Amino acid sequence: MIMTSFEQGRVHQMRIHVLPTKRFKTFAISLYIGVPLEESSVTKVALTPFVMRRGTESYPETLQFREHLDDMYGAGFGFDVFKRGDYQIVQFRMDVINDAFVAAEDSLLQQSFAFLGEVLTKPALKQPEYRNRYIDAEKETLRKRLEAIVNDKIRYAAERCIEEMCKNEPYRLHPLGERKAIDGISSEGLLEHYEHWLQSASMDLYVVGDTSLDEVQRLVEQHFQLQRTNETTYHMTPSARVSRDVQTIVEKLDVGQGKLNMGLRTSITYSDDQYAAALMYNGILGGYPHSKLFVNVREKESLAYYASSRFDGHKGICTLQSGIEIENYEKAVDIIKKQLDSMQAGNISDLELSQTKAMISNHVRELGDSAFEMIGYDFNRQLSGKSRTAAELLKQVEQVTIEDIKRAAQTFQLDTIYYLRDRKGE
Amino acid sequence: MQTIQHPELQETLYYEKMPNGLDVYVLPKGGFQKTYATFSTRYGSIDNHFRVVGGEDHQVPDGVAHFLEHKMFEEPTGDIFATFATQGASANAFTSFDRTVYLFSATEQIEANIETLVNFVQNPYFTDENVEKEKGIIGQEIKMYQDNPDWRVYFGVIEAMYGVHPVHIDIAGTVESISTITKETLYTCYNTFYHPSNMLLFVVGGVDAEKVMSLIRENQAKKNYGEQGEINRLFADEPTAVYQQRKTSQLPVSLPKCLFGLKEKKILELGEEQLRRDLITKLMLDIMLGSSTPLYQKLYDDDLISDGFGFEFNTGKNYAFSIIGGDTRDPDQLIERIRTAVEEMKKTGFDEAHFERARKKKVGNYLRMLNSPESIANEFTNYKFRESDLFAVLPVYESITLDEVNARLREHFDWEQLAISIVESPAQA
Numbered sequence: 004m005i006m007t008s009f010e011q012g013r014v015h016q017m018r019i020h021v022l023p024t025k026r027f028k029t030f031a032i033s034l035y036i037g038v039p040l041e042e043s044s045v046t047k048v049a050l051t052p053f054v055m056r057r058g059t060e061s062y063p064e065t066l067q068f069r070e071h072l073d074d075m076y077g078a079g080f081g082f083d084v085f086k087r088g089d090y091q092i093v094q095f096r097m098d099v100i101n102d103a104f105v106a107a108e109d110s111l112l113q114q115s116f117a118f119l120g121e122v123l124t125k126p127a128l129k130q131p132e133y134r135n136r137y138i139d140a141e142k143e144t145l146r147k148r149l150e151a152i153v154n155d156k157i158r159y160a161a162e163r164c165i166e167e168m169c170k171n172e173p174y175r176l177h178p179l180g181e182r183k184a185i186d187g188i189s190s191e192g193l194l195e196h197y198e199h200w201l202q203s204a205s206m207d208l209y210v211v212g213d214t215s216l217d218e219v220q221r222l223v224e225q226h227f228q229l230q231r232t233n234e235t236t237y238h239m240t241p242s243a244r245v246s247r248d249v250q251t252i253v254e255k256l257d258v259g260q261g262k263l264n265m266g267l268r269t270s271i272t273y274s275d276d277q278y279a280a281a282l283m284y285n286g287i288l289g290g291y292p293h294s295k296l297f298v299n300v301r302e303k304e305s306l307a308y309y310a311s312s313r314f315d316g317h318k319g320i321c322t323l324q325s326g327i328e329i330e331n332y333e334k335a336v337d338i339i340k341k342q343l344d345s346m347q348a349g350n351i352s353d354l355e356l357s358q359t360k361a362m363i364s365n366h367v368r369e370l371g372d373s374a375f376e377m378i379g380y381d382f383n384r385q386l387s388g389k390s391r392t393a394a395e396l397l398k399q400v401e402q403v404t405i406e407d408i409k410r411a412a413q414t415f416q417l418d419t420i421y422y423l424r425d426r427k428g429e
Numbered sequence: 430m431q432t433i434q435h436p437e438l439q440e441t442l443y444y445e446k447m448p449n450g451l452d453v454y455v456l457p458k459g460g461f462q463k464t465y466a467t468f469s470t471r472y473g474s475i476d477n478h479f480r481v482v483g484g485e486d487h488q489v490p491d492g493v494a495h496f497l498e499h500k501m502f503e504e505p506t507g508d509i510f511a512t513f514a515t516q517g518a519s520a521n522a523f524t525s526f527d528r529t530v531y532l533f534s535a536t537e538q539i540e541a542n543i544e545t546l547v548n549f550v551q552n553p554y555f556t557d558e559n560v561e562k563e564k565g566i567i568g569q570e571i572k573m574y575q576d577n578p579d580w581r582v583y584f585g586v587i588e589a590m591y592g593v594h595p596v597h598i599d600i601a602g603t604v605e606s607i608s609t610i611t612k613e614t615l616y617t618c619y620n621t622f623y624h625p626s627n628m629l630l631f632v633v634g635g636v637d638a639e640k641v642m643s644l645i646r647e648n649q650a651k652k653n654y655g656e657q658g659e660i661n662r663l664f665a666d667e668p669t670a671v672y673q674q675r676k677t678s679q680l681p682v683s684l685p686k687c688l689f690g691l692k693e694k695k696i697l698e699l700g701e702e703q704l705r706r707d708l709i710t711k712l713m714l715d716i717m718l719g720s721s722t723p724l725y726q727k728l729y730d731d732d733l734i735s736d737g738f739g740f741e742f743n744t745g746k747n748y749a750f751s752i753i754g755g756d757t758r759d760p761d762q763l764i765e766r767i768r769t770a771v772e773e774m775k776k777t778g779f780d781e782a783h784f785e786r787a788r789k790k791k792v793g794n795y796l797r798m799l800n801s802p803e804s805i806a807n808e809f810t811n812y813k814f815r816e817s818d819l820f821a822v823l824p825v826y827e828s829i830t831l832d833e834v835n836a837r838l839r840e841h842f843d844w845e846q847l848a849i850s851i852v853e854s855p856a857q858a
Contacts, residue, residue: 026460027800028439065729069721070786077790079797100793104438140730147735150683151756156576257681257855260572292510292520302508305565308573326573354515361517361537368536369463372634372802 009209009381010216014223016231017206020381021216022374028104030112030212031374032097032119035382037205037237040091040173046145046180047188047196051128052082052093053141054193058127059118075114076100084178087386088239088272088317091178095119096375101213112214113222120226128197138190149182153256156423160262161324164421167252168266174318205235207385211374237386241272241319251420262423263335265323267343269414273316274389279399280411285314285321286359287408288346293358295342300325306335317386321415329424336420343417349409356405363400367393430642435820438799442820443638445646449654450626452813453645455638456805464634465534465802466543468550469810472622473527474600475662475746481621482658489618490609491595492567492602495524497615499563500555501531509549518542526596527745528814529622530807539636540644547630547648553619555612564607571601578852582686585676585850586752590692592672593665596748624657625649629810633802664747669694671848678852685853687760692846693749703744704817708791708825709837710742714751716779716787716834717771724770733763745815751841760851771842778835791826 012019038048062068072078079098084091097119099111127133153159162177169175210219271281289296289312300310310325327335345351370376370393384390391399433442443455474494480486501522502509513520518535531550535542574580584599591597601607632641671692697703718725718740728734738755757763798804805819812819 024460028796029800066721066723066726073719073721073786073790076793076796078793098797100796104796105792140732143732144735147684147756154578154682157573259576260569291514293508293514298508301566305562306569308566308570326569328569328572354511358511358514362514362519365463365517365519365534365536369534371462374800 012216012220013234014220015227015229016234017208017223017227017229018234018385019216019219019223020207020209021214021219022211022377023213023215024211025213027212027374028101029374030097030099030101030115030210030214031378032099032115033209033375033378034095034119034123035092035205035207035385036094036200037087037090037092038200038203040086040089040176042173042176042181044196045091045176045178046184047193048091048093048200049084049178049180050138050141050145050185050188050193051197051200052084052095053145054128054137055122055126056080056082057137057141058133059121060125060127060130061121063127063130063133071118075111075118076105078111078115078118080118086174086178089173090237090386095122103213112212112218116222116226120223120228124201124228128194134194135190138188138193142185142188145179146182146185149177149179152177156256156258156260156262157324157326160264160421160423161322163252163254163423164264164266164322164419165320167250167421168320168419201229202231203233203235205237205385207382209378209381211377237388239272239274239317239387241270244268244270249417249420251422253422253424255424255426258423258425260326261329261332261425263325263327263332263339264421265339265417266419266421267321267323267415268418269319269321269411269416271411271414272319273383273387277407277411278316278391279396280403280407281314281316282363282400283356283359283403283408284346284411284415285312286363287351287355288312288321288342289323291359291362293355295345296323296325296339299338299342300335304334304338306331306338329427332422332424340417343415346412346415347409349405349412351405351408356408360400360403364397367397367400430639433820437823438796438820440799440820443642445642447625447646447649449649449652450624451645451649452629453642454629454631454809455636455641456631456633457636457638458634458802461635461802462536463534463802464536464539464542464632464636465532465806466546466630466632467530467532467806467810468546468628468630469528469530469814470622470628471527471814472529472618472627473525474598475526475595476622477595477598478663479621480661480663482661484658486663487617487621489614490602491598491606492600493610493614493618494529495601496563496567496607496610497618498522498524498529498531499567500560500615501550501553503554503559504549504552505554509545512545513542516542516545518545520546524600526600528810530810532806534803540640543632543641543644544648547645550623551652553616553623555615557612560610560612560615567601567607568604571599571604574599574601576680578680578682578686581678581680582688582850582852583752585678585852586688586690586848587750589673589676589848589850590671590690590750591667591748594667594748595664596745597672621660625654626657627660629813631806631810633806662746667747671846673848675849675851679855680852681854682852684756684758685760685851686755687757687763687849687851688752688754689764689847689849690750690752691841691843692848693744693841694843694846696747696749699746699816701817703815704812704821705825705829706837707742707744708822709829709833710751710841712787712791712826712829713834713837713841714740714742714753715790716783717774717838718753718767719787719790721786722783724767728763728766733757733759733766760849764849768844775839775842779831779838781831784831784834788826788829792823795822795826
C-alpha cells in the first residue's frame, strides 16, 4: 500500500507526520487541534478559529490576509470544527501548488508554514486594536451558522437525533457550540481561553507532498512560536450504555417530506478487534445502493429516495436516515426494524457479504489517491491509540464471516427514533 | 489512437473516435490507485423538444432526462448497482441542464467495470411496471428538493430570468409532469440521445491507454448502431428581457436567502469565443466580489453577507447568466450596495494589481483541480460538450487582458437584465 508511510517527528510537543510523495501537484497541510468536548468550553473553542482566520501580525486586516493567500497562487486555506468521539477538533487546512508548476519566487511550502505559523501563534486576536472588532463580528457569524442548521432539514434531523439520543453525554453538543453561550464570551475571556487551548490541546500536523520530515520539522521550528510543555494524547471513551426502552421523538416543522432518523449504540469502536465486523454490519445494513435499507425501503417499496446508514467508529454510534412521505412513517419504521432484526438474526447472503467487502475495500484503497483522505485515515490512529494500517484493515475486512457480523450485530441496539414531520393536526 | 501531450501540466491524453462515432478519452495517472470513468451523453433537462434529421418532432414531459437516468440502472438481470458492488466499484449518475453522466470509481477489476458501465448504458430496459415504480422514488426526490431552501432560491432566480427557454424547468420535473411519462417516452428519448455519436467516454486513473482503447474498440464492434442523423434541438425564441423581476418563496429559514441574476443579452455559439467569454466573466466576478476583495469585506463587516456568499457564471445552448448572492438580513440593501459599487467600478475600471492577483488565483485553482480524477473527467466532458477544451483553459487565462475584463464588466452588468429570487420564512414576510 502506498499510504502507510507517514514519517513521524515531534516539535514543541506537536506530533508531526509527513508523507513524501511526488504524486500530487500540491502540498497538503493539515493541523488538528483537539480538546475534550465540554459544555463549558465548546462555544469558545468553536469561536476561536473563526477569529483566527481574520488576520495575523503580518496581515492584520482580513483583506490583506486573503490577498496574501491569492498571491500564493490562490493557496487554499480553511478550517473546520467537528466531533470525534467526545473530543472537539479544530482543523486548519492548507493546500498550495508545488513550486515546480509555477514560477514562484520563494518556496510556496515555506510561505505556507510562515502563514500557518502566524495564524496559530500570532493571530490578530492578540492585538488589542483588532481584537474586539473581530470577536464581535465572528460571534455574529457563529450565531448565524448555528441558527442556519435548521435550514437543511436532512442535516437538522440528523443533529437532532444525536442530540436526543445523547442528551446526558457531552456528545449531545454541536461542534459549533451553543447559541446561548455566545453572548457571554468576552474578548479577554476568549484571548485567555486561546492561550490555554494552545498550551493544552492535542496537536497533530500533517504534510503530504514533495518534501521531507526534516524540511517540515525545520519549518515548524522556524515559524511556529509555541511553548508547550506537555504532549497531550487522546483517550476515547466508548458510547455509554443506556438501559431503557427505545425512545421516540416526533418534532413538527413546515416540511413537505418527513425525515426519519434512527440512532443505534454499539460497544464496538475503532480500537476494537471487531471493528472490521462493525464496518461490515453498517455496509450490509445501509452503506451502499446494494444494502438492505436501499433495496427494501427504496427499490422494493418506493418509499424513499434516500435510505442509508452511517457508522461513527470513534463514538460507537450508527445512524440511519431516510426521507419519506409523511403518512408512511409506520410502514417505514416497520421495514427498517425488520432489516435490523434480520441483521441480528444473521440473515446475510454470501452475495451481500462479498459485495460489501468489495465496496469497503475499494473505499480503503481509494483513500490513497487523495492527500487529505490519507491524512484523515492516519489521524484515526492518533484519536484511538490503535494503529491499523490500510493494508491491515483490508485484510481484516477480507476475513470477516457472516458469523462475525451476526455477533457484531448483537451489540448494535436501537436507542432513538426521531421523526421530523409537518405541522398538520397541530 | 491519438496522443495529446500537455508537458506544462505533466499530463498526456489519449483519444480515439470509434467507427460508430463514440469519442473515447483516456488520461493515465501514474501512481493512482483508482480509476474513475464517466460515460456521458449530450442530453439534459433542456432537451425537451427535438427532431432527428428526417424524423418527426418530439415534445416530451418535464423531467424525462432525469427519469431516464434513474431507469438506466435497471437491467433484465436486476439492479446494476449490484453488479458494480460485486466488482468493488462505486457507481452513480447525475443529470444537468445539458448532459447526463454515468460514472464509477474502482481500484480493481477495472476492465470489467468499464465494460459494465458501457454495457448497461447501452442496454435500456424499460417496462410499464418498472416505470411506474420509479415515480414514487423520484416523487420523494422532488419533495426533498422542495424542502431545500438553497435549491429553491437557486432555481427561483433561473425561473425569474427565463420564461421560455427550458433551462427554467426543474431538472427532475414535477410530480405532475413525471406522472405522464411512459416507457415509450423513455425509448424515444433514449434512441435519440444515447446514440454513440452523441456520447463521450472518459477514463482517468491508473490505467494503460492502449488497453482501454482496444477494450472499447472490441466492445463497440459487437454492437450494431445504424448511422444517426444530426439531432436538432428546438428552442422557441426567448425574449431578451427577464421573465419576472422578483420571485419570492416561503420556507422556514434562519435568514432570508437572496440570489440575483443577470441574464445575458448576447448569446454566443458554443466554442472558443464562448469559452473565452466564460473565463473573462469568471475572472471579472472574482476581482469584483471574491472573498479577498474590498467590496466583499465591506459587505461582510456590515453584516449583509456571510461565508456562504457566492457567485457563478453559467452558460450553455441559448442561455447565459450570472448568479450572485447568499443569506442576508436585508436582500434589497444587499443588492443596492452591490449595484452602487459596480457602477463605481464601471467608471474607474479594475486596476492591474487586482487583475493579476485574481489571475494567479485562477491558475492555482486550475492546477489544484488536476489532482482530482473526478474533477478532470467531469470538467473535461463539460468543456468538450461546449465544443471547447479543458486543457486550453490555462493559455486562455494567460492571454486575457485587463482591457477585456473591464469591457466585459461594462457589458455584463446591465441592470435592465436583473432578476431577484428570495426565500424567506413566513414570519419574515
